Amino acid sequence: MTFAKRHYPVIVVGGGQAGLSTSYLLRQRNIDHLVLEKEQAFHAWKEQRWDSFCLVTPNWQCRLPDHPYDGDDPHGFMVKEDIVAWMERFRAAFDPPLIEGITVRAVRALPVGGYRLDTDRGPLTADQVVMAVSSYHRPKIPGYARRLPARIKQVDASAYRNPEALPEGAVLVVGTGQSGCQIAEDLHLAGRRVHLAVGPAPRVSRFYRGRDVVDWLDDMGHYRIPVQDHLTEEQVRAKANHYVTGRDGGRDIDLRRFALEGMRLHGRLETVEAGQARFGDDLGKNLDQADATNARIKNSIDDYIARQGIDAPTEPPYEPVWEPPRGLDRELDLEAEGIAAVIWCIGYAPDFSWIEAPAFDATGYPKHRRGVTASPGLYFLGLPWLHTWGSGRIYAIAEDAEYLANRIEAARLPLREQYLAGIA
Known part of the structure; x- marks a missing residue:
């Protein structure tokens, strides 16, 4: 698809x-x-x-506008190929006006209203712009990673594919959010020697008292709590996701059990120096928390x-199956342990520096209320905790998009020929 014109009432980036x-x-609202x-x-x-x-939330939580999960296993967990196929069916159902392979290099608010988008195929303008580009732009890699021996392969979670x-x-996995724990499990099940730097996630x-924990929490309204009802938006955004897995029908990820099975657990990775990795003295605390x-x-x-008087089976409290030994060595000789690869799973940093508009806080993060910024006609969608827990996930995308589509429809601006002439 190519440009039919150089100005659109709305441009969606992402x-x-x-x-x-x-x-x-x-399209439902007939907005070009x-x-x-x-x-x-x-x-x-x-x-x-x-x-x-695979997904860590059950399939029934997958829902895009007029396109809920359409398979036969609502309480299962789709693998990557099934997720992509489900999304492609959504795309095919309405054939969006999508241009692929185009880079938006800059978005600038114009003095007379609207926005200019500089792309590698020339400039465009729009009355309103929706930034649907998430906030996971740059993997967080600590500076001391440069001191790792050159022979050790380094990748971040997005570049990891399989143990082979x-x-x-041996492999050192750094970070125990969802990605770190699942990648460590993937390597462990493949028989690889795994060292895991355990953070505070x-x-x-997975299951409790006869049901998936997600089912219970959804019934309790947990996933519909607006971000402003939590401590602060910044504090909520900084929290790591709870680790669990949907693999093989879903199960707990218990790092203590991995340790019993031979995985080497360490505290948070603090630094690397002279071929030695040094870890914090916080492994026990992180596991306990x-x-x-x-x-x-x-x-x-x-x-x-x-409170609800529900008849549900009972379960005994969890008992730790492993404890870190006293005097656990906080240093790891990378050569002696045969560390061949390090996988960084400590998160991603946003980069919105290419957007020039009064819509960001002092850290450069979008400042908004449910995706609506102070820059008229500029919106964000898909950010973590944009409105609720589900906002950065498939679960609440349809609801958040509906809210913004209504705002866009109400705020439609007339074309301004005076600023189009210079770029047409």
């Missing part, structure tokens, strides 16, 4: 589930628009997930069951 959900709803995607639609799902990737793609030898059980979070979630479910 061709993932957020961008195409917006497109679907704009264009969607621009740097790579291809659903690129992150296709190219930035490992081979064994890594050089032979919390964990949650993760278990405590899991216990609090279970207690809240117990309270809900009691």
Whole structure:
């Protein structure tokens, strides 16, 4: 698809589930628009997930506008190929005005209103712009990573594919959010020697008292709590996701059990110097805190069951199956341990420096209320905790996109020929 013109009432930047959900709803409202995607639609799902990737939330939580999960296993967990196929069916259902392989280099608010988008195929303008580009732009790699021996292969979570793609030898996985724990599990199940630097991420059980924990929490309204009802938006955004897995029908990720099975657990990685990795003295604390979070979630479910008078089976409290040994060595000789690869799983940093508009806080993060910024006609969709827990996930994209589509429809601006002449 090529440009039919150089100005559109609305331009959506990003061709993932957020961008195409917006497109679907704009088309429903007969609002002329264009969607621009740097790579291809659903690129992150296709190219930035490992081979064994699967959802950690049940399939029934997958819903795009007028396109809920359409398979026969609502309480299962789709693998990567199934997720992509489901999304491609959504795309095919309405054939969005999407241009793939186009880079938006800059977005600038114009003095007379509207926005100019500089692309590698020339400039465009729009009255309103929706930024559907997530906030996971640059992997967080610490400066001391440069001091790792050159022979050690380094990748971040988005570049990991499978154990066979890594050089032979042991692997150090850094970080225990969802990606770090699942990648460590993938390597562990493949028989690789795994060292895991354990951070403060919390964990949650897969099933409790006869149901998936996600089912209980959804019934309790947990996923519909607006961000402003939590401590602060910044604090909520900074929290790591609870680790659990949907692999093989879903199960807990218990790092203590991995340790019993031979995985080497360490505290948070602090630095690398002269071929030695040094870890913090916080392994026990991090494991205990993760278990405590899991216990609090279970207690809240117990309270809900009691209040509602629900007949549900009981379960004994979790008992730790492994404890870090006293005097655990906090240093690891990378050569002696045969570390051949390091996988960085400590998160991603946003980069919105290419957007010039009064819509950001002092850190450069979008300042908004449910995706609506102070810069008229500039919106964000798909950010973590844009409105609720589900905003950065498939679960609430349709709801958030509906809200913004209504705002866009109400704020439609007339064309301004005076600023089009210079770029037409």
